[in-house]
Amino acid sequence: MSLKxxxxxxxDNVDHAELTELALKQNIKGIxxxxxxxxxxxxxxxxxSPDNNYDLMILDYSLPGKDGLAVLDSICQKKLSLPVIIVTGQGNERVAVQAMKKGAFDYIVKSPGYLxxxxxxxxxxxxxxxxxxxxERTEQYYQNLVECANDGIYSLDVQGRITFVNRKVEQLTGFxxxxxxxxYFKDLLVEEERVKIKRWIKQVRRKHLLENLETRVLTKDGRQIPVEINLAARNNGDVISGYYGVARDISMRLQWEAERRQRNEEIRRMNEELVSKNRELERLNQIKSQFVSNVSHELRTxxxxxxxxxxxxRDGLYGQVNEEQVKALQNVIACGHHLLDLINEILDFSKIQDGRMRLEREVCSVYDILEAVIATVKPTIREKNLNLILSVENKLPVINVDPRKIYQVFLNIIGNSIKFTEKGEIEIGAQKHDNEILFFVRDTGIGMKEEDVNKIFGEFLQLDGSISRKYGGTGLGLSLAKHFVEMHNGKIWVKSKWREGSTFYVSLPYEKDANIESSNITNKRKGKTVTAPGFFGI
Structure with missing residues (x-):
């Protein structure tokens, strides 16, 4: 054997003891x-030896004074787990039988070959x-596991009386x-649950299976603790010899479930309120849009x-007017057109919000659109004494767009640059780039702060109250431009530095096999024809 x-x-006989030791060590290793x-x-x-560190005793019956049976009695009294082999002389079989009754493992008669x-x-x-x-070690291991378990573990006899509980059951009940x-196990439960427990145990007895049940334990101090218990039958052959089960405190779980139900109910209620408010907002938005549309039409007429x-x-159809009167009428007309533009912006924005804005596409010349925009803004540029620089590439392809919308895009962008540029220049450029035509409008105006760049395309937005009071406007122009560009699957963005100016970029797709047109736009500087400064780069 490899074990020690x-x-x-x-x-009592020294010679016999030495011979016995020799015989054992020759035949058994490691003892x-x-x-x-x-x-x-x-x-x-x-x-x-309190630990009883002997694994075996070989006991000769014939000892001086007291015999071997007295030693066996002492072992029994001390309840030592020590196997004993009794050695007797020939003719002492009766003594051997007594020794076996007292718990001896076996006996050997001292015959000639007994060694x-x-x-x-x-x-x-x-x-x-x-x-x-x-x-024993295995039993101790599992006993420790049972004692350390976070759940209560118990066993019952066939009458339902408790035969074992672990530490958790003590903590759970207070007993x-x-x-x-x-x-009786049922006595630990609240009275109204006991009938249910009886039925439950009968069901377990009938099925011999593990069954789960939620109930309430009555503690020693009168509290009721919700628990989940299970029970299984312990069988001795075909006969049930008892039961064993687990009890788990579910107070926290029930609390979490209640809180979850409450949260779900709150979420459901909030969702209902949100749906109701969204419907109301949609209704109010429709009323607002209809009102804006009606008012815009009523104002425009x-x-x-x-x-x-x-x-x-002004043109003298109702009689001759002098120069001062012409100027006054011209101011009235300019203010009227400005007001009409504002009304149109609000009306367009209302259509976009309602999803009523539609594109009326047609094949258009880039140069025609830019010429129309330049013709519109030229008087204002001349009035503010700004330089207009054109950097438009020759032989640009035609584009399939809604010309009114794209005209409005560039009119709003260029108009914005003119509005915020007191001196210097406005540069308009366009060139072919992959499957897109890339436009830019650069100015030397007041520019924007870095934190305002991403806000510029917001609705009804002007970045500074003092600026809006000085320059006016609805704050819809660039927002409309963004909507119109994106409706054409294009992109719009801006780069700007405070007090140095801004550059707006617009990219619009075109078909690769589109017809090519040569530029017919002349470059203007303060109303005079100048040479184009070349292409632009990003």
């Missing part, structure tokens, strides 16, 4: 043998002792283990009439 075992050899020679010495030795059979018996006893120790053992009569007066 300690044997206590009790033999240690201690020897005693009297009953009193033996009893004292095992009494002074040959003794090692075999010793090996058998040591093997059983090893298995017994292993079983000690001594108080719980022998009590008389405004067009005012502009028409003002132009007729």
């Amino acid at each position: 075992f300690r044997i206590l050899l009790v033999e 240690e043998i201690d020897k005693t020679f009297t009953a009193d010495e033996t009893i004292a030795k095992i009494s002074n 040959m059979t003794l090692p075999v018996t010793v090996k058998k006893a040591l093997a059983e002792k090893h298995l017994e120790n292993k079983l 000690t283990r001594r108080e719980l053992i022998g009590r 008389p405004l067009n009439g005012i502009l028409g009569y003002a132009e007729l007066l």
